[in-house]
Amino acid sequence: MLKLGITGGIGSGKTLVCSLFAQFGVPIYNADERAKWLVNNHPKIKADIITHFGESAFQNNTYNRAFMASVVFKDKEKLYALNDIIHPIVFADWKSFCDENSSVPLVIKEAAIMFETESKNTVDEIALVYSPLNLRLQRVMERDNLSEQEVMQKINNQMPEDEKLKLAKYIIYNDEQHSLIEQVLHLHKKIVK
Numbered sequence: 457m458l459k460l461g462i463t464g465g466i467g468s469g470k471t472l473v474c475s476l477f478a479q480f481g482v483p484i485y486n487a488d489e490r491a492k493w494l495v496n497n498h499p500k501i502k503a504d505i506i507t508h509f510g511e512s513a514f515q516n517n518t519y520n521r522a523f524m525a526s527v528v529f530k531d532k533e534k535l536y537a538l539n540d541i542i543h544p545i546v547f548a549d550w551k552s553f554c555d556e557n558s559s560v561p562l563v564i565k566e567a568a569i570m571f572e573t574e575s576k577n578t579v580d581e582i583a584l585v586y587s588p589l590n591l592r593l594q595r596v597m598e599r600d601n602l603s604e605q606e607v608m609q610k611i612n613n614q615m616p617e618d619e620k621l622k623l624a625k626y627i628i629y630n631d632e633q634h635s636l637i638e639q640v641l642h643l644h645k646k647i648v649k
C-alpha cells in the first residue's frame with residue numbers, strides 16, 4: 457500500500473483534489489480536520505493542553521481556539537509545545553487509519569503543513585496542489601468571507617510555494633489551465649498500476 461501525502465498552500469484546492477481521488481475509492485485522511493476533532497475528543501491531548509496552557513485553553517468543554525491562537529501566535533516555543541502535544545497523537549491516529557485500510561493499494565493524507573514538519577515522514581510520496589496566488593486569494597476570500605489582507609497574512613505564514621515545488625514528487629496544477637480530473641486520473645493510474 458502506498459501512502460500519498462497531498463499538500464498545498466491555503467486555498468490551493470487540496471480538499472477538492474482529495475474529493476476527486478475519493479471518487480476512485482481512495483480512503484482520505486484529512487489531517488487538519490482530524491487534529492481539530494482529536495483536540496476536543498482525545499483525553500490525553502486535552503489534559504496535556506490544560507496542564508501546559510491552563511484552564512482557559514478550554515471553554516464550556518470546547519477547545520478555545522481564539523485564546524490558544526493568541527498564545528501561540530506571539531511565542532514560537534509555545535507553538536512547538538502545543539505541536540508536541542498534538543502531533544504524536546495525530547500520527548498514531550493516521551497509523552491506525554492506514555492499518556484499517558491495509559487491503560487497499562493507496563491511501564491519502566491531506567495536510568496544509570507537510571514539508572515543514574515530521575508529517576512528511578509519515579507518507580511515502582508527496583503531491584503538491586499548486587495554484588497561483590491570485591486564484592488562492594480570490595477563492596479563500598470568497599469561501600471564508602475574509603479580506604485580501606487577512607488571507608495574505610495566512611499565506612505569508614506558510615512556506616512559499618516555490619520551495620514546495622522543489623520538494624514535491626508530483627505536482628497537480630489547479631490553475632484553470634490544466635484539467636484537474638485528468639491529472640488526478642493520470643496520477644491515480646500511475647500509482648495504482
Ligand code: ATP
Nearest residue numbers: 464465466467468469470471472473568595599630
Ligand atoms: P485550505 O488549506 O484552506 O483547507 P484547500 O487547499 O483544501 O484549502 P479547497 O478548500 O479545496 O482548498 O479550495 C478552496 C476554495 O476554492 C473552495 O471553496 C473550493 O471549492 C474552491 N476551488 C478550488 N479549486 C477550484 C477550481 N478549480 N474551480 C473552482 N473552485 C475551486
